[in-house]
Amino acid sequence: MTATRSIFLPLGILFLLTAVAILFVPGRQAPFAADSIPSGPMKAGTFDPPQTAPDFSLPASDGSEVTLSRYRGKVVLLTFGFTYCAAVCPTTMSTLAQARAKLGKAADDVQVIFVTVDPARDDSASMQTYLAAFDPTFVGATGKPEILAKVREKYGVTAVKQGTGTDYAMAHTSSIFLIDRSGKLRAMMPFGHDAADFVHDVRILLDA
Amino acid sequence: MRNAKRLAIVLAVLVVGGLGWAALWPVASGSREQLYQIPRGTSERRLAGEDLDILPHTIRLTLGQKDVLALKNNDAAPHIFGPTLIMPGQTFRLPFTTASTNSFVCTAHADGQLTVVVDPEPTPGWQRLRWRWRSMTETV
Numbered sequence: 537m538t539a540t541r542s543i544f545l546p547l548g549i550l551f552l553l554t555a556v557a558i559l560f561v562p563g564r565q566a567p568f569a570a571d572s573i574p575s576g577p578m579k580a581g582t583f584d585p586p587q588t589a590p591d592f593s594l595p596a597s598d599g600s601e602v603t604l605s606r607y608r609g610k611v612v613l614l615t616f617g618f619t620y621c622a623a624v625c626p627t628t629m630s631t632l633a634q635a636r637a638k639l640g641k642a643a644d645d646v647q648v649i650f651v652t653v654d655p656a657r658d659d660s661a662s663m664q665t666y667l668a669a670f671d672p673t674f675v676g677a678t679g680k681p682e683i684l685a686k687v688r689e690k691y692g693v694t695a696v697k698q699g700t701g702t703d704y705a706m707a708h709t710s711s712i713f714l715i716d717r718s719g720k721l722r723a724m725m726p727f728g729h730d731a732a733d734f735v736h737d738v739r740i741l742l743d744a
Numbered sequence: 745m746r747n748a749k750r751l752a753i754v755l756a757v758l759v760v761g762g763l764g765w766a767a768l769w770p771v772a773s774g775s776r777e778q779l780y781q782i783p784r785g786t787s788e789r790r791l792a793g794e795d796l797d798i799l800p801h802t803i804r805l806t807l808g809q810k811d812v813l814a815l816k817n818n819d820a821a822p823h824i825f826g827p828t829l830i831m832p833g834q835t836f837r838l839p840f841t842t843a844s845t846n847s848f849v850c851t852a853h854a855d856g857q858l859t860v861v862v863d864p865e866p867t868p869g870w871q872r873l874r875w876r877w878r879s880m881t882e883t884v
Binding site for chain 2: 577578579580581582583584585587690691692694709711724726728
């Protein structure tokens with residue numbers, strides 16, 4: 537009886553101490569050090585320090601020439617894909633269109649650029665029709681395969697043809713690059729984030 | 745005999761206390777970042793034909809503990825490291841907010857794939873005990 541009591545007493549004290557300690561849980565730490573990213577933690581992956589986004593000059597879906605420098609002063613959401621894409625690209629375009637809609641007036645300072653990885657099928661006219669279905673402000677970029685390959689290389693984007701004949705697909709990097717008003721490549725959002733995450737990060741870049 | 749009984753009691757208290765602590769005590773880590781670095785000279789070594797595997801094929805993160813993948817390029821050349829191209833001296837930090845399994849194209853690997861598994865935040869009890877055990881065995 538005495539032995540049983542002598543076991544339960546220290547055990548009881550231990551559990552009591554543990555329970556008390558749990559009540560004083562320290563606050564969760566921020567994922568980043570305060571001085572690491574001045575504009576606060578973003579939902580996208582961030583580059584530190586940010587560098588100037590590689591520029592390019594490509595035939596645009598609206599018949600003009602698309603360059604990044606043309607959109608200085610705006611936040612640019614740059615993505616790579618192809619209009620015959622069955623799932624990833626339509627989802628991305630739809631998400632970005634939703635994000636722009638949620639941004640309201642601030643969306644005037646946001647430009648989406650869609651660079652094709654399939655110039656054999658994506659000419660300016662077909663890209664214009666495709667993009668307008670999501671948001672008429674979206675701009676497509678196409679061009680010669682070797683020029684587009686160089687652009688992809690500068691962003692570390694891959695694109696590999698899968699299948700043969702006319703019904704082929706392109707396996708490609710599905711991330712979206714976030715470029716700030718000064719033309720700096722600030723972040724990369726992997727595929728799968730919703731419109732709210734884009735709104736969150738775009739607001740950070742617009743307010744910076 | 746009496747000393748043996750006392751010793752048994754002390755051991756029992758320590759074991760139960762230790763398990764109770766491991767299962768219930770909040771887990772905390774100094775930084776939420778899990779850092780991987782490309783060492784200086786990597787590109788030269790690769791050009792010389794050396795087969796370098798800097799990044800594991802599968803990275804395991806835990807929400808609330810280590811949920812920011814940090815990739816730093818200490819080399820003089822740009823590298824595709826994990827899911828993106830990272831310039832010399834640059835760090836790429838990718839936060840994860842949901843428990844998930846993510847596949848990224850990664851040219852740093854022979855099969856071109858990087859998998860990032862994000863485990864849920866360990867809840868008090870068995871999950872926390874298991875997380876502590878895994879952290880301890882990985883450290884050792």
